[in-house]
Structures are given as structure tokens and as C-alpha cells.
Amino acid sequence: MAELNTGGGGGGGKHGKKRAKKLSTRVDMTPMVDLAFLLLTFFVLTATFNKPKVMELNFPFDKETPDEPISEVRNGLTIIATGKDKIYYYSGSLGKTEKLEATDYTANGLRKLLVDRNRDVVEQIRALGQKAQKTNMADSTFKREMVKIQSIPDALVVLIKNDDKATYKNIIDIVDELNITKVGRFVVVDELDPKEKVMLADATKLNP
Amino acid sequence: MDMTPMVDLAFLLVTFFMLTASFREAEPVVVDTPTSIAEDMLPDNVLQVTIDNNGRVFFGMAGFEVRRSTMKAVADQYNIKFTPDEYQKFGGISMFGLDIRQMSQYLELSSGEREKAQSAGIPYDSTNNQLMHWVDFGRRAAAVDMQRRKQEAKERNQPFKDEGLRYAIKADGKAPYDKVKKVIQIFKDLNIYRFNMITNIEDEPKI
Numbered sequence: 001m002a003e004l005n006t007g008g009g010g011g012g013g014k015h016g017k018k019r020a021k022k023l024s025t026r027v028d029m030t031p032m033v034d035l036a037f038l039l040l041t042f043f044v045l046t047a048t049f050n051k052p053k054v055m056e057l058n059f060p061f062d063k064e065t066p067d068e069p070i071s072e073v074r075n076g077l078t079i080i081a082t083g084k085d086k087i088y089y090y091s092g093s094l095g096k097t098e099k100l101e102a103t104d105y106t107a108n109g110l111r112k113l114l115v116d117r118n119r120d121v122v123e124q125i126r127a128l129g130q131k132a133q134k135t136n137m138a139d140s141t142f143k144r145e146m147v148k149i150q151s152i153p154d155a156l157v158v159l160i161k162n163d164d165k166a167t168y169k170n171i172i173d174i175v176d177e178l179n180i181t182k183v184g185r186f187v188v189v190d191e192l193d194p195k196e197k198v199m200l201a202d203a204t205k206l207n208p
Numbered sequence: 209m210d211m212t213p214m215v216d217l218a219f220l221l222v223t224f225f226m227l228t229a230s231f232r233e234a235e236p237v238v239v240d241t242p243t244s245i246a247e248d249m250l251p252d253n254v255l256q257v258t259i260d261n262n263g264r265v266f267f268g269m270a271g272f273e274v275r276r277s278t279m280k281a282v283a284d285q286y287n288i289k290f291t292p293d294e295y296q297k298f299g300g301i302s303m304f305g306l307d308i309r310q311m312s313q314y315l316e317l318s319s320g321e322r323e324k325a326q327s328a329g330i331p332y333d334s335t336n337n338q339l340m341h342w343v344d345f346g347r348r349a350a351a352v353d354m355q356r357r358k359q360e361a362k363e364r365n366q367p368f369k370d371e372g373l374r375y376a377i378k379a380d381g382k383a384p385y386d387k388v389k390k391v392i393q394i395f396k397d398l399n400i401y402r403f404n405m406i407t408n409i410e411d412e413p414k415i
Contacts, residue, residue: 039226053409166386168387
């Protein structure tokens with residue numbers, strides 16, 4: 001155990017005076033060391049878990065740049081979040097859509113839908129993940145490859161919309177599901193189209 | 209057994225962690241954030257807007273100097289005069305949520321009273337968009353501060369890492385999304401499109 005150095009000290013005068021018997025200066029440091037380790041543990045733990053986690057989210061520019069033609073979307077999905085934790089969706093373009101389908105936030109609802117619709121990408125990324133494990137691929141390489149897969153022509157493209165009853169949690173949950181199912185191209189859009197509003201009203205009447 | 213080196217090391221580490229620890233500052237409102245699988249850490253240099261479940265908005269920034277000069281700029285905008293003492297006090301407040309016209313009264317309170325005080329949130333509707341000014345001037349103050357730190361680093365021949373200001377949104381899961389959208393629109397009007405949404409962590413499910 002750590003102890004104070006008691007050795008050395010003056011050699012005493014030539015005329016050696018008689019001195020009182022030296023008391024031991026050893027101090028029991030165990031409690032102090034205990035406390036030190038306690039503090040150490042505390043600070044180590046708080047230092048690591050202190051920082052909140054964040055999800056990065058990009059929003060689109062308000063004005064589309066018209067000189068860049070929008071490439072045709074082959075596999076599009078529009079998700080509309082509404083109150084009571086309900087989700088409605090339709091595929092492809094709005095013009096050809098007659099009514100909305102309903103789903104929910106469970107693993108068998110939205111996630112299953114997204115995985116089914118994004119099967120190619122999910123399969124390829126799974127294969128990439130296995131390859132990465134075998135070959136010790138660098139994280140940055142893995143991410144780059146993943147982004148490449150996510151932007152193949154058949155990859156799912158998702159528009160997220162909401163009506164005035166949706167909560168913030170609903171939107172974050174949807175974005176989270178998209179991250180889980182590796183959908184790389186999605187955007188949170190501002191306004192519901194008038195036709196979507198009508199369809200949404202019809203759909204909510206059917207599923208109260 | 210001689211434990212001296214181990215104890216030395218333990219104290220060294222204690223000292224290190226104590227000095228580097230930054231304690232989470234008291235927030236004026238409790239917010240229950242939704243969960244996500246995101247694992248990125250919140251950057252250090254952030255401008256944070258907190259939205260509670262009623263849609264009240266709070267504003268916070270990192271850095272004493274930055275906060276002080278932001279408040280100066282916003283006060284000028286609204287033709288309000290504060291004493292140097294009040295600026296000093298404001299610099300120490302990491303997050304607040306009230307009309308700048310009530311700031312004087314708020315700053316008079318002791319820090320204990322401030323925690324208990326009910327804030328009405330920063331106004332952010334189109335007729336009285338104070339939040340927009342806070343974000344705008346906050347961004348500028350952060351840019352000025354970064355230049356200053358860069359200059360200092362240059363004078364001392366130290367390397368300088370430009371972290372850049374990030375924008376974090378911490379909203380309650382039950383907040384209506386339209387309110388959040390309104391806040392995001394304010395950022396978008398200032399040409400800010402990338403956000404860090406603060407969420408609680410959850411395990412990534414297998415698909």
C-alpha cells in the first residue's frame with residue numbers, strides 16, 4: 001500500500017541529544033484509494049454516456065432546381081402519417097392512385113411493407129455485410145458501398161407526408177423504419193396534395 | 209505488494225476525467241424524445257432548439273461569449289437595452305424559452321428560481337418571429353467566434369479544427385409535427401437544411 005516516506009531525516013547533532021521515540025507515520029490509505037476508484041468509475045461512466053444520440057435528417061430545398069431533370073422513379077412510395085398512430089400509403093404516382101392503403105408502426109406493418117418493396121437493396125446490403133465481415137472491410141468502404149447499393153434504379157424512393165394530427169414521434173418512427181430497412185432515398189415533404197387530402201379523409205372514414 | 213504506481217495512475221485518471229467532464233446543464237423543460245437506432249453523437253458546437261409537447265420552443269447554444277453576443281444582436285433588433293450585468297448573466301444560461309421583452313425579469317431571478325419559473329416559450333409565429341432572429345444572430349455570432357478562435361490558434365501556431373455549427377432539434381414525441389415543421393421552416397428560410405434530431409437510443413432489429 002502507498003505509504004509516506006519516513007526514512008532519512010536529519011542525522012542529528014554531533015552531541016546526540018536524546019529524542020522522543022519516533023511514532024510511525026504510516027497512514028492507512030485504503031479508504032482514500034477506495035474513494036479515488038469510486039470517483040474514477042463515476043467519471044468514466046458519466047463521460048461516456050453523457051452525450052445524447054442524434055439522427056441526422058436532411059430536408060429538401062423549397063424551390064426545386066428546374067434545370068436538373070428529375071430522373072424517373074421506378075419504385076416510389078408515399079407514406080402519410082396521421083393521428084391515432086395510423087399510416088396510409090400508396091405506390092407510384094398520385095395520378096394513377098384511387099385509394100390509400102392502411103398500415104401501422106409494428107414490425108409486421110410498415111417494416112414488412114418496406115422490406116418487401118425494397119427487397120433487392122436489402123438482399124444486396126445483407127450480402128455486403130457478410131462480405132465485410134469476412135474481409136474486414138473498413139467502415140468507410142462499407143458505407144460507401146451501401147450508399148451505392150441504395151441508389152440503384154430499383155431502390156425504393158419514399159415521400160413522407162403528414163396531416164395535422166400526426167405527432168413528431170410518428171415522423172421519427174417512420175424515418176427510423178426507413179433507416180432500419182436501408183432505404184437511402186427518402187424525403188419529408190411539406191404539403192399534402194388536395195387529392196391526397198380527399199383520399200385520406202375517405203380512408204380514415206373506413207378505418208375509424 | 210507496492211500499489212503506489214497504480215494509485216498514482218488512478219488519481220491521474222480521476223483528475224483527467226474530472227477536468228474534462230462537462231456536466232449536463234439544467235434544462236428549463238423536460239422533453240421525452242422518441243427513440244431511434246441512430247448512434248451518432250451530438251456534436252459539441254450546436255445550436256439547439258427544444259420543442260416540448262405543447263409546442264413551446266426553447267433556444268440554446270454552446271459557448272458563453274457566443275450567447276452573450278447573440279443576445280446583444282437580438283436586443284438591438286428589438287430596441288431593448290440590457291445592462292452589462294444582465295448580458296453577463298445571460299451568458300451563463302444554457303437554454304431559455306421566453307419573449308425577449310420579459311428577459312430582464314427572468315434574469316433577476318436566482319438560478320434556483322429560474323428552474324422553477326414557467327416559461328411561455330419563444331414566440332415563433334409570423335407576426336412575432338423571435339426564434340428566427342435568435343437562430344440567425346446565433347449563427348452569425350458562432351461564425352465570428354470561430355474566426356476568433358482560428359486567429360488565436362494561428363497566433364499560437366496551434367492546429368485548428370473547424371467544427372462548424374450544427375443545428376440540433378430536440379422535440380417531445382407527443383409534440384404535433386406541424387409545430388416542429390414550423391420550426392424547421394424557419395431554419396429553411398435561413399437556408400439551413402440539415403439537422404441533428406436528438407433521439408433516445410434503441411436496439412437495431414434484425415430484418
